[in-house]
Amino acid sequence: MENDDVVFIGNKPVMNYVLAVVTQFSSGANNVTIKARCRAISRTVDVAEVVRKRFLEDVELKDILISTEKITSDRGESNVSAMEITIGK
Amino acid sequence: MENDDVVFIGNKPVMNYVLAVVTQFSSGANNVTIKARCRAISRTVDVAEVVRKRFLEDVELKDILISTEKITSDRGESNVSAMEITIGK
Numbered sequence: 069m070e071n072d073d074v075v076f077i078g079n080k081p082v083m084n085y086v087l088a089v090v091t092q093f094s095s096g097a098n099n100v101t102i103k104a105r106c107r108a109i110s111r112t113v114d115v116a117e118v119v120r121k122r123f124l125e126d127v128e129l130k131d132i133l134i135s136t137e138k139i140t141s142d143r144g145e146s147n148v149s150a151m152e153i154t155i156g157k
Numbered sequence: 158m159e160n161d162d163v164v165f166i167g168n169k170p171v172m173n174y175v176l177a178v179v180t181q182f183s184s185g186a187n188n189v190t191i192k193a194r195c196r197a198i199s200r201t202v203d204v205a206e207v208v209r210k211r212f213l214e215d216v217e218l219k220d221i222l223i224s225t226e227k228i229t230s231d232r233g234e235s236n237v238s239a240m241e242i243t244i245g246k
Contacts, residue, residue, distance in 0.1 A: 134206060
């Protein structure tokens with residue numbers, strides 16, 4: 069689990085995150101975990117797919133996790149879905 | 158793989174799909190696969206999480222697959238991300 073990096077997915081275009089993931093691999097990461105919550109989850113799948121289909125063909129899916137996280141805001145607590153995809157060599 | 162059912166996730170509210178999945182299980186399905194493309198992917202995770210955390214606690218995650226699908230429309234071919242989550246007893 070050394071050399072593992074995490075990229076959090078937000079609302080920027082998919083290619084921004086693809087670049088972040090490719091950069092992590094080229095600076096020596098063996099695995100990169102892509103994480104998101106709520107609506108950004110779809111983008112997580114896009115990022116993982118674009119990286120392994122278009123940029124780094126030696127990278128494969130290692131793990132996909134889904135979970136529920138509690139978020140506390142001004143309006144109280146709410147449950148949101150979260151996803152983590154780990155890809156690696 | 159008998160008694161397996163598929164629920165396709167679209168743009169309706171999450172609870173519509175939760176109800177569809179719970180109904181499949183109560184009419185005898187052992188596994189239910191929840192499928193979506195593009196932006197509906199986030200909702201797939203919501204449906205799986207709500208079903209197993211709030212409604213059917215004996216149901217667990219069996220499999221999560223992500224893939225890229227080619228879609229042909231008036232504007233030509235495009236690639237979209239797709240996800241399948243299988244939950245079962």
